[in-house]
Amino acid sequence: MGDETVTASAGTERVLTNMANAMVERGYNVIVATNDKTDAVPYFPFDARVHCLYLNVDTKKIPFSVKVKREINRIFPILDKPVEAYRASVSVRKLREQLKMDSIDCIIAYNHEAIQVADCFVHGIVPIIAMMHNAIRIIMGNCNRRVLAEKAKANVIQVLMPSYVAETRKYLPHTPVVWIPNVVEPVCLEKQAHPSAVKDRYRIITVGRIDGLQKQTHILVKAFASLAQQYSQWDVWIWGEVKKTDYYQRLCQFIEEQGLTGRVHLAGTTPAIQDELCQADIFAFPSAFEGFPLALTEAMATGLPSVGFRSADAVNELIVDGKNGILCEDDVSAFAQGLERLMKEPALRSAMGRQAVADMKPYYPEAVWNQWQMLIDEQIQQASRL
Template structure:
């Protein structure tokens, strides 16, 4: 039996409810089902409870790495690096060194056939822990600009220590190669689970009230929640039978409070709902009529693809990485120019036309089939086996 080590390091945690954590759990469970021994190593506390549960048989190594006090010399390095960026993120590198020490006490590289690194710190840990004795597959969970655009040469050199880099969209392959000229880059998308017909959106039914929904953390820079709220507010008077539901965790309290105050000033507290997080998001999607997704950029947006697999038409920005690849304007959703006004126009295009919503939603569902689990996990298994074989021949 071959053994895979999935590394998710730094200050990331399996207790979070975001997309990367879901991908981690899904991959661990899928590879276990395909006959691999699967180990997952993170810096979590030993008593951590994953938000997305691992199947029995997945072995979790929680290394308990939480440095409360960063050494002075690391802080000095960080400040120097801000002025002259010659080092690769000193604080993160320090975390990685602590993780390597803990991992060495728990696991021998001789037990592992392939490492899958889930973030930048994980690549550092894998390289320092195993050297070049085990193939390292590095995953890029966001757009290439977001992952590599702000890296200095040292940071890119760290990423290049992987044997192969996996990206989420076909257009990212050439873009990644501009940063990593000598590292193989492959495209494998995230998995989109098929949705049973009974759990899909009922787009052909007339309703007394209609639901617009978004799923994602409440965030100003990437998710741009304010754009959706302002766009909906501009339409609310003309469409009194529509309500907006916002599902996602709150990370920026000040920003969230500003949104609450805006909603209150608009008199929309009964129509714009901040719903928090839920593990039953499929039921919420099933009841919805439009999926609104105002992100500035994405890697491979699970929330969007889950909505599309449910049969929902979506509205997004044509400037947003990945979003513009998944939404085809007028075919399975609506793409807009940047800004509140354009986004509101895109929403209204669907709000006023039930037949269009139904037509686009049906096509969205069909367009998700290439991302179904059997297809994607086979691509991953082929990549893993090719890397193991290549290393064994060296």
């Protein structure tokens, strides 16, 4: 159950699809309920056995009274988010029209906003597992007491990194918290990168939405601009969807002004990202924060050394500085230095890439889905004793 769209190509939507498909493969009857339009086409395909309910909530007009509450809440943030709360009530009504309570044994609230929907729908009768897809400080850092109280209604909170367990307990001290990471698919040898190979042209690649706040795409572009003349055989490939056209246009203008047209590629999206990763030599990841970055872990599983920021949540736990990649301080110059170190040392790229592959093995599907199955079954069994 989630309130986001399944039509997007982002990592969280991919997690939802992978989980639904894995659980139905293990014998569960899986229903995916989202607020999408009734004719939504998922970017990542679901197994035919997964039943999808598209509640068509986001198209419903927001009442004037709710808009007024939203404006008041911006000045005096004492309410739960009024618009989200209204949409949650609509979602609950539509769920009740389409689902019978006795057909549900457990609800996984796909994101933290969906907890409110799940709680109103089941009223404590069915256990709720709440997934936290981002860094905890981002999800909970600005929450008021009412919002935190809403999250505490989950029977258990699932987080993506070990350090997030203690961090979550600071906000929700009485709610059980478990660490289950996202799945990282193993990459066969034929599909792995060869970052030490001699080539006519070398590639720095990044994967993620074109964004200035979280993904900080401009940092990569500016860092490469400072290196481009000295390393004339290198190019940058940026794969990701465009959310803000003004930011994208500023990036394009900077690329043109720096004479990097044809060397910095804003390539858009592709369902065959693995083919692009295996052609690359370095993975650049200038995010400010992450929950569990699928793009980074997929690059590591492919055998690419990575460059990221020491302060970035999750990134600073997955990249082990000097072992499977390089962690930098938070500025363009430091990021450029990290890139350059790898650009000029093929043997280092190869050694870090091999270590990155080894470091991803604990996240392979069987281990992660076993953890999920155990958690789901435990929650169902506990509920049956009540």
